[in-house]
Amino acid sequence: MDKIRIGILGYGNLGKGVECAVKQNEDMEVAAIYTRRDPASITPLTEGVKVCHVDELETPQDIDVLILCGGSATDLPEQTPKYAKMYNVIDSFDNHSKIPEHFAAVEAAAKEGGKMAFISFGWDPGLFSLARVIMTAALPKGENYTFWGKGVSQGHSDAIRRIEGVKDARQYTIPVEKALDAVRAGENPELTTREKHTRECFVVAEEGADLDKIKNEIVTMPAYFADYDTTVHFITEEEMKAEHSGLPHGGFVIRAGKTGWEEENNSICEFKLSLDSNPEFTSSVIVAYARAVHRMAAEGQIGCKTIFDVPISYAFPQTAEEMRKHLL
Amino acid sequence: MDKIRIGILGYGNLGKGVECAVKQNEDMEVAAIYTRRDPASITPLTEGVKVCHVDELETPQDIDVLILCGGSATDLPEQTPKYAKMYNVIDSFDNHSKIPEHFAAVEAAAKEGGKMAFISFGWDPGLFSLARVIMTAALPKGENYTFWGKGVSQGHSDAIRRIEGVKDARQYTIPVEKALDAVRAGENPELTTREKHTRECFVVAEEGADLDKIKNEIVTMPAYFADYDTTVHFITEEEMKAEHSGLPHGGFVIRAGKTGWEEENNSICEFKLSLDSNPEFTSSVIVAYARAVHRMAAEGQIGCKTIFDVPISYAFPQTAEEMRKHLL
Numbered sequence: 313m314d315k316i317r318i319g320i321l322g323y324g325n326l327g328k329g330v331e332c333a334v335k336q337n338e339d340m341e342v343a344a345i346y347t348r349r350d351p352a353s354i355t356p357l358t359e360g361v362k363v364c365h366v367d368e369l370e371t372p373q374d375i376d377v378l379i380l381c382g383g384s385a386t387d388l389p390e391q392t393p394k395y396a397k398m399y400n401v402i403d404s405f406d407n408h409s410k411i412p413e414h415f416a417a418v419e420a421a422a423k424e425g426g427k428m429a430f431i432s433f434g435w436d437p438g439l440f441s442l443a444r445v446i447m448t449a450a451l452p453k454g455e456n457y458t459f460w461g462k463g464v465s466q467g468h469s470d471a472i473r474r475i476e477g478v479k480d481a482r483q484y485t486i487p488v489e490k491a492l493d494a495v496r497a498g499e500n501p502e503l504t505t506r507e508k509h510t511r512e513c514f515v516v517a518e519e520g521a522d523l524d525k526i527k528n529e530i531v532t533m534p535a536y537f538a539d540y541d542t543t544v545h546f547i548t549e550e551e552m553k554a555e556h557s558g559l560p561h562g563g564f565v566i567r568a569g570k571t572g573w574e575e576e577n578n579s580i581c582e583f584k585l586s587l588d589s590n591p592e593f594t595s596s597v598i599v600a601y602a603r604a605v606h607r608m609a610a611e612g613q614i615g616c617k618t619i620f621d622v623p624i625s626y627a628f629p630q631t632a633e634e635m636r637k638h639l640l
Numbered sequence: 641m642d643k644i645r646i647g648i649l650g651y652g653n654l655g656k657g658v659e660c661a662v663k664q665n666e667d668m669e670v671a672a673i674y675t676r677r678d679p680a681s682i683t684p685l686t687e688g689v690k691v692c693h694v695d696e697l698e699t700p701q702d703i704d705v706l707i708l709c710g711g712s713a714t715d716l717p718e719q720t721p722k723y724a725k726m727y728n729v730i731d732s733f734d735n736h737s738k739i740p741e742h743f744a745a746v747e748a749a750a751k752e753g754g755k756m757a758f759i760s761f762g763w764d765p766g767l768f769s770l771a772r773v774i775m776t777a778a779l780p781k782g783e784n785y786t787f788w789g790k791g792v793s794q795g796h797s798d799a800i801r802r803i804e805g806v807k808d809a810r811q812y813t814i815p816v817e818k819a820l821d822a823v824r825a826g827e828n829p830e831l832t833t834r835e836k837h838t839r840e841c842f843v844v845a846e847e848g849a850d851l852d853k854i855k856n857e858i859v860t861m862p863a864y865f866a867d868y869d870t871t872v873h874f875i876t877e878e879e880m881k882a883e884h885s886g887l888p889h890g891g892f893v894i895r896a897g898k899t900g901w902e903e904e905n906n907s908i909c910e911f912k913l914s915l916d917s918n919p920e921f922t923s924s925v926i927v928a929y930a931r932a933v934h935r936m937a938a939e940g941q942i943g944c945k946t947i948f949d950v951p952i953s954y955a956f957p958q959t960a961e962e963m964r965k966h967l968l
Binding site for chain 2: 329331332333335336337357408411412415432437439441442443444445446448449450451452453496569571572573577578579580581582583584585586587588589592593595596597600603618619620621622623624625627628629632633635636637639640
């Protein structure tokens with residue numbers, strides 16, 4: 313059987329994660345990595361895989377699915393519609409408020425090119441969205457709760473790094489156990505921002521910096537920290553490197569619903585992720601659904617789809633018959 | 641908008657659960673309840689709904705989807721293929737080893753009749769199966785674990801009731817916390833039957849019965865209890881009625897997977913249910929997917945499908961556009 317030929321656009325954390333995930337899927341191979349950098353500056357993990365400049369995508373490449381590994385702020389709004397005209401594509405666009413706009417642009421492009429395009433795959437948006445919808449479909453009467461963490465927030469870490477006197481920083485978002493317990497108990501609490509998550513910051517300060525001033529600037533920072541209970545720890549560069557170099561993350565989607573004629577019974581559904589590597593797991597989800605992109609395109613389907621539109625059978629390597637026998 | 645007209649065949653715990661779930665879905669209504677009993681002996685919860693003898697299904701009824709609420713041992717193997725020739729149907733067939741056989745029979749019948757048929761919906765099979773497949777698709781390297789409980793096992797309760805001197809019994813299946821913790825920690829343990837679940841039994845004995853003999857018969861019963869750590873409590877009829885009349889259940893599907901080039905990182909995915917009423921939740925899942933049956937049939941699709949084949953968008957009341965905007 314011919315392997316599904318995957319193109320990777322962008323070789324940061326996500327692109328490397330895609331490369332690792334493809335290695336775990338026997339029916340796939342990395343055909344090429346595309347980059348805006350000098351291709352000679354990149355050494356892929358996969359032996360023998362070619363690294364090309366992004367411009368080569370302008371002439372048709374021998375790939376089945378192009379996985380777009382750029383950022384949602386500026387890369388994907390431009391790249392996904394552009395390449396959906398020429399290739400079957402999948403992205404992890406995660407700017408929730410701009411999804412309708414992104415969908416419209418990608419849908420138009422994919423239809424123009426006769427290609428299949430999947431957007432917003434990963435875990436949130438992605439598996440968490442799917443969990444929310446399944447639980448809400450089954451339990452129309454109820455409340456949804458999403459908690460994130462414990463995990464590193466890149467945006468919050470960057471915000472701390474911009475403070476004067478800060479050399480490096482890492483911020484962990486941590487769900488509040490008491491809130492989780494109340495939700496799991498079916499109490500359907502109304503939770504404030506402060507009651508749902510705490511924020512823990514590890515900061516390497518420059519020599520001679522005013523630590524109290526840095527700490528105060530962090531905990532009072534609007535939008536990022538002011539609405540949360542925030543703790544700040546000053547550590548050395550060595551400690552930062554030794555203990556905080558990973559990108560763990562995770563979270564919980566919980567629906568607390570009611571069943572029964574008088575809504576007298578609780579049904580609590582919970583989907584939980586605990587990830588040593590956030591980008592590697594995100595990539596793993598994308599790669600599974602790249603299989604679905606390929607299969608739908610092979611059937612002649614075109615246009616844009618999200619995780620709500622794709623039967624899981626398309627993303628799974630086994631046949632429907634095998635799945636019914638072993639997994640249903 | 642016309643409501644989706646639901647027929648309910650069988651008015652036990654599951655049929656009543658369907659009736660309760662339909663009440664929570666504004667785009668549906670119970671058209672009729674069909675029973676093998678004397679229809680006059682049944683008083684539905686829904687005001688004004690008609691109760692018919694099952695034989696009336698032989699002449700075409702004005703229903704969009706017939707929900708089959710019988711048992712998997714003898715009812716569904718006969719009923720689902722039979723009615724799939726005449727109606728769009730959905731069942732909760734849960735005899736895992738016989739699913740391929742059941743699928744083949746229902747597929748042939750639905751195609752013959754030009755109808756849409758869904759089989760094995762509920763939570764296991766059903767949502768748990770879907771969780772297993774999604775997690776396995778995303779994490780090809782890893783192990784799946786399923787734990788059940790805490791919840792009432794009807795089969796084990798019945799087995800105790802057949803012992804001489806037992807008037808009534810209720811058996812709870814309980815997952816072992818230590819095993820759950822090891823799985824969640826990514827230790828990928830190999831677990832024996834005894835290490836995964838314990839069994840707790842509440843027994844009302846007949847007056848003068850030999851309690852030690854009953855207890856011994858329970859804990860040594862092959863297949864049901866001999867391989868488990870089992871505790872037995874003798875209680876009064878009043879205690880049984882007051883404290884053990886519900887049908888709670890639930891469980892956990894956990895995939896402990898690896899990501900990274902050398903599989904050096906853990907990704908733990910967990911889907912958990914905690915249900916005050918097992919039959920009501922099962923019914924709620926079935927009713928949501930009855931919407932998908934209706935929509936697929938309206939598109940002219942025919943044949944048999946399982947939860948692996950159905951995009952969640954078909955089971956959700958909102959439009960794809962609304963779902964992308966609010967839930968992705």
